[in-house]
Amino acid sequence: MRDIEKDVLSFCEQAGMGVLAYSTLQSGLLSGSMTRQRISQLPEDDWRKTRSADFQEPRLSANLALVDVMARIGERHGVSAAAVAIAWVLRKPVVTGAIVGTRRPAQVDGLIAASELRISAAEIDEIRPFLPSGTGTNVPGSAA
Numbered sequence: 001m002r003d004i005e006k007d008v009l010s011f012c013e014q015a016g017m018g019v020l021a022y023s024t025l026q027s028g029l030l031s032g033s034m035t036r037q038r039i040s041q042l043p044e045d046d047w048r049k050t051r052s053a054d055f056q057e058p059r060l061s062a063n064l065a066l067v068d069v070m071a072r073i074g075e076r077h078g079v080s081a082a083a084v085a086i087a088w089v090l091r092k093p094v095v096t097g098a099i100v101g102t103r104r105p106a107q108v109d110g111l112i113a114a115s116e117l118r119i120s121a122a123e124i125d126e127i128r129p130f131l132p133s134g135t136g137t138n139v140p141g142s143a144a
Contacts, residue, residue: 009094018096021089025082025100029054029063032071032081036064059132066130073123079113086114088127 012019025031027048039060042049053059070088071081082100089098102108119127 005092009092013094017094019092019094021095021098023101024086024089024098026054026063026085027052030067030070030082030085032067032074034064034067036060062130062132066127069127069130073119073126077113077117079117080110082111083114083117084119084127086111087117087119088124090114091119091124 009019011017028034029048039049039055042055044050048055054063067081070084074081074084077084086098086100089095098114100111102111
């Protein structure tokens, strides 16, 4: 279980505070459109390529495996891997919103479905083994 789920979310729930999730699609990594090839072609000065451990091995392979699982679940529901990633975050009632950055209006269309998607307990169990442990670290300067 990720530390935020065990510690922060339970505290916020007990205190009656909502949580606004940031970088829900992990800087595009969970969008379903990031492939190993596309990541290798990012500009050399792109912070994801140079300073994010989530876009570098060994975590890159694990993250792409997580995207594959989310894509399979999405196919069953007729939605994208990105919609499943957002639904995963929104599944906790204490999470009152999710910041989803898009660059083009067309990207928004496929994400709206995430607000209505309810992933099942079996699907949660399907995703869980592919999640990293500890706290999220996909921010600039996090490659430590």
